[in-house]
Amino acid sequence: MSLAGNLFHSSIGRKFLMALTGLILVGFVVGHLVGNLQIFQDPDHINGYAAFLHQMGPLLWVARIVLLISVGIHIWAATALALENKQARTGNGPATAKHWIQATLSSRFVRWTGYVVLAFVIYHLAQFTLGVAGSAQFKENLPRYVMAADYRVAGFPVIKAGAEVLDVHSMVILGFQNPIVSVFYIIAVGLLSFHLLHGIDSFFQTMGWRSAKWSGALRKLTLVFCLAYFLGNLAIPGSVLTGMKGLREGFRAPSTSRTARR
Amino acid sequence: MVASSTSKSSLSVTLRVWRQAGPNQPGKFVDYAAKDLNPDMSFLEMLDVVNDDITTKGEEPIAFAHDCREGICGTCSCTINGKPHGPGRGIATCQLYMRSFHDGDLIVVEPFRARSFPVIKDLITDRSAFDKIMQAGGFITVRTGAAPDANSIPVPKHDADLAMDAAACIGCGACVAACRNASAMLFVSAKVSQLGLFPQGQPERDKRVLAMVSTMDAMGFGNCTNQYECSAACPKTISHDFIARMNRDYLKASFRSVFKPVSNSTGGGAA
Ligand code: HEM
Ligand code: FES
Numbered sequence: 001m002s003l004a005g006n007l008f009h010s011s012i013g014r015k016f017l018m019a020l021t022g023l024i025l026v027g028f029v030v031g032h033l034v035g036n037l038q039i040f041q042d043p044d045h046i047n048g049y050a051a052f053l054h055q056m057g058p059l060l061w062v063a064r065i066v067l068l069i070s071v072g073i074h075i076w077a078a079t080a081l082a083l084e085n086k087q088a089r090t091g092n093g094p095a096t097a098k099h100w101i102q103a104t105l106s107s108r109f110v111r112w113t114g115y116v117v118l119a120f121v122i123y124h125l126a127q128f129t130l131g132v133a134g135s136a137q138f139k140e141n142l143p144r145y146v147m148a149a150d151y152r153v154a155g156f157p158v159i160k161a162g163a164e165v166l167d168v169h170s171m172v173i174l175g176f177q178n179p180i181v182s183v184f185y186i187i188a189v190g191l192l193s194f195h196l197l198h199g200i201d202s203f204f205q206t207m208g209w210r211s212a213k214w215s216g217a218l219r220k221l222t223l224v225f226c227l228a229y230f231l232g233n234l235a236i237p238g239s240v241l242t243g244m245k246g247l248r249e250g251f252r253a254p255s256t257s258r259t260a261r262r
Numbered sequence: 263m264v265a266s267s268t269s270k271s272s273l274s275v276t277l278r279v280w281r282q283a284g285p286n287q288p289g290k291f292v293d294y295a296a297k298d299l300n301p302d303m304s305f306l307e308m309l310d311v312v313n314d315d316i317t318t319k320g321e322e323p324i325a326f327a328h329d330c331r332e333g334i335c336g337t338c339s340c341t342i343n344g345k346p347h348g349p350g351r352g353i354a355t356c357q358l359y360m361r362s363f364h365d366g367d368l369i370v371v372e373p374f375r376a377r378s379f380p381v382i383k384d385l386i387t388d389r390s391a392f393d394k395i396m397q398a399g400g401f402i403t404v405r406t407g408a409a410p411d412a413n414s415i416p417v418p419k420h421d422a423d424l425a426m427d428a429a430a431c432i433g434c435g436a437c438v439a440a441c442r443n444a445s446a447m448l449f450v451s452a453k454v455s456q457l458g459l460f461p462q463g464q465p466e467r468d469k470r471v472l473a474m475v476s477t478m479d480a481m482g483f484g485n486c487t488n489q490y491e492c493s494a495a496c497p498k499t500i501s502h503d504f505i506a507r508m509n510r511d512y513l514k515a516s517f518r519s520v521f522k523p524v525s526n527s528t529g530g531g532a533a
Contacts, residue, residue: 006516011447011485012475012509013516026295085443086482088377099344101440103489111485203487209508211503 004213012206018077019206021070023201027193028067033232036172040235043169048151050139051165052158075118082111106197115194120188127175134181136226137174139166143254170251173240182237189233193226200225272298273365277312279324279374282381283387286489289371289381296325301361305348306331306338308360325384331356333497336432339439340385341372346436346495354434354497374439378446378482389435392449392482398477400453401468403461421459430498440495443484448492450478451508452500458511468515475512 007013038045053060100108123133131138145167150157159165176182200222204210210218239245274297282289298313303311305436306328313323329337338355342348349359371385379387406412417425431450437448454471457463463470486505493502 003516003520006472006512009479010475010512011445011479011483012512015509016513081487085445085487088444088482089375089442090377101345101491101494103442103491107487107489198488205488205502205506206509208508210506210512212501235489245272247387 011084014070014077014081015075015206019203020083021074021077021174022203024066024070025201026072026196030229031174033229036236037232039169039172040239040245042148043167044147044149044151046169046172047145047165047167048147048159050168051163052151052153054166055158071118071121075114078111078114085154104198106194107202109140109200110195110198113191117188117192117195120184120192123184124188128171131230134175134178137171139168139171141169141254142167145169172236173245173247176237176240179241182241186234186235190230193230196229197222197226267325270301273301273360273363275360275363275365275367275369276297278368278370279326279384281384282373283322284383285380291372299316300308301359304331304356305342305358305360305413307355309407325382325386327386328356333357334432336434336497339374339387339389339434339436341374341439345372346439347434347497351494352497352499354432354439354448363467374435376435376438376444378444378485379435379438382385387435389433391483392433392435392446394442394481395446395450395474395477396453399466399473400457402457402460403466404462407464411435415461417460425456425459428500428504431456431496431500432498434497436497437492437500438483440491441484441486442489442491443487445486445492446478446481446483447486447505447508448476448496448500448502451502451504455504455512458507467511468518471508471511472519474506 007017035049036046038049045245055104079203115206126132127134128139131140135141144164147161147163149161176185201210201219205217236245274295277294277296279294280289280293281292294316295311296308299308299311301313306326309324309326316323326340328338329335331338333354333356336354339346340355340360342355347353347355349362373379373381373385373387374389376387379389382388394511405415431449431452433449435446435449438444438446441448454474457470458467488502490502493500
C-alpha cells in the first residue's frame with residue numbers, strides 16, 4: 001500500500017493522524033490561552049493583540065484552514081476507528097459487563113469529552129468570532145477602542161498608539177458576566193483538560209516514544225500540564241464572575257444595546 | 263497464585279457457563295452447581311469434575327479447550343468473571359486454582375468475545391485469525407542454521423532479553439478478549455518485536471510489520487485506544503511498550519517505503 005493508503009486506511013496510520021492533528025490542536029489551545037491571558041494586563045494588550053492577528057490577513061486564514069482540517073481529520077479518525085472498534089466487539093453473543101482492569105477514567109471518556117469540546121468550540125466561535133450568539137455584546141457592535149500605547153511584538157510596534165481597534169477586552173468581559181456562558185466555558189475547558197490527560201499520554205504511545213522507563217514521569221508531566229491549562233482557562237471567567245475583573249475604565253455601552261435602553 | 267483463603271476445607275460454587283451448540287447458533291448461560299471442591303484443584307480440574315457429573319446425567323459436557331495445563335500453550339482460553347483467564351495476574355486459566363474463590367461464589371464462565379474469534383462450541387473459540395497474521399510475516403525467511411550457528415551472530419544482551427520478553431507470548435488471545443475494542447495489537451506487537459529485535463530479523467523488518475498490521479486490520483480486529491487492559495490480562499504480562507514499538511516500526515516502515523530505492527532488475531533471480 002502507498003503511504004497515504006497506510007495513513008488513512010490502517011489502524012496505526014489513522015491513530016498517527018489523530019496524534020498529529022491532536023498535537024497541532026494542543027499547540028493552538030496553548031497559544032490561544034497565552035494570548036488570552038493578556039486580558040489581565042491593560043486593555044491595550046488584548047485589543048492590540050487581536051488587531052495584530054487580524055492584520056495578518058492571509059496568514060490568519062492559512063492558520064484557520066490548517067486548524068479546521070486538523071479538527072476534521074481528528075474527529076474523522078476518532079469516529080472511524082470507534083465504529084470499527086464497536087464492530088470488532090459485536091456479533092459474538094452478549095458479554096458480561098466490561099470488567100475494567102487498569103484503564104484510566106480519562107481514557108474511558110475520551111470520546112465523549114472530545115464531542116462535548118467540539119460542541120463548545122462551535123458555540124465559542126459563534127460567540128466571539130462570528131457574533132451570532134449574544135450579538136449585542138459582539139465586538140463589531142461595541143464602540144471602538146483607541147490604543148493608549150503601541151502594541152509591540154518582538155519589540156516592533158505592530159499596532160500604533162491612537163489606532164482605533166475592536167474592543168475585544170469589553171466583549172470578553174461582557175460575555176463572561178453572564179454566569180451561564182461562564183459556567184459552560186469552565187465545564188468545557190475542564191473536559192478538554194480531561195481529554196488531554198489521555199490524549200497527551202496517548203500521543204507518545206502512538207508515536208512510539210512512550211515506555212515503562214519514563215511512563216510514570218510522563219503521566220505526572222501530563223497531569224501538571226492539564227492542571228495548569230485548566231487553571232489558566234479558569235482564571236478568565238472566574239475573575240469576571242467573582243467581580244475581580246471588571247469592565248475597563250471609560251467603557252460606555254452603545255446606546256442601541258439592550259443594557260443601555262433599560 | 264495468590265489464594266484468597268488459606269482454608270483447606272472444601273468449597274461449593276455455582277458456575278454460570280456459556281453454552282452454545284455450534285458456530286452461528288444462539289447461546290445462553292446455564293447454571294451448574296459444583297459441590298465439595300478441593301481448594302487446591304485447578305479451574306480446569308474443577309470443570310472436569312463438573313463434566314463428569316453432567317455426563318453421568320446423560321447431558322452434553324461443557325466443551326472447553328486445553329492442552330499443556332501448565333501455562334505454556336495458550337489453549338485454555340476463557341473469560342472468568344469478566345476477566346480473561348480469571349482473577350489473578352500473569353496466569354492462564356489452567357494455572358488458576360479454586361482457592362482463589364470463596365465458598366458460595368457465583369462464577370461466570372464464557373468464551374473469549376470478539377468478532378474475529380467466532381465460537382466453535384461452548385467455551386471454545388476459533389482463533390485462527392492469529393495464525394493468518396503469523397503467516398503474513400511472523401517468521402524469518404533466511405536459514406538461521408543449527409544451534410551452534412546461533413552464537414556466530416552476536417546479539418546484544420539487552421536486545422536478547424527484550425526479545426525474550428516478547429517471545430513469552432503464547433498467543434492465547436486474552437489481549438483481544440480484554441480489550442474494549444477487541445484489538446490484537448498486543449499479540450501482533452509481541453511477534454513483530456520479537457523478530458525485529460534480532461539481527462537476523464532486520465532484512466524483513468519493514469515488510470514484516472507492514473504485512474502483519476495489514477492482516478491484523480483485515481481480520482477485523484479493533485484499534486488500540488491506549489487503555490492497556492491487554493497487558494493487565496496477559497498471562498505472560500507482556501508489556502504494552504511493545505505496542506509503542508510496533509507503532510514506531512510501522513510508521514517508519516510506511517514513510518521509508520516512499521523513499522527507499524528499488525532495483526531495476528526486480529524480478530530477476532529466484533523471485
Ligand atoms: C481542541 C480540541 C482537541 C484537542 C486539543 C485534542 C487532542 C488530542 C490528542 C493529543 C489525542 C491523542 C492522539 C493519540 O495519540 O491517540 C487525542 C485523542 C483523541 N481525541 Fe482529541 N482533541 C481535541 C478534540 C477532540 C474532539 C472534538 C474529539 C471528538 C471526537 C476528539 C476525540 C479524540 C479521541 C477519540 C481520541 C482517541 C484517544 C485514544 O487513543 O483512545 N478530540 N485528542
Ligand atoms: S492449557 Fe496450555 S496454557 Fe493453559
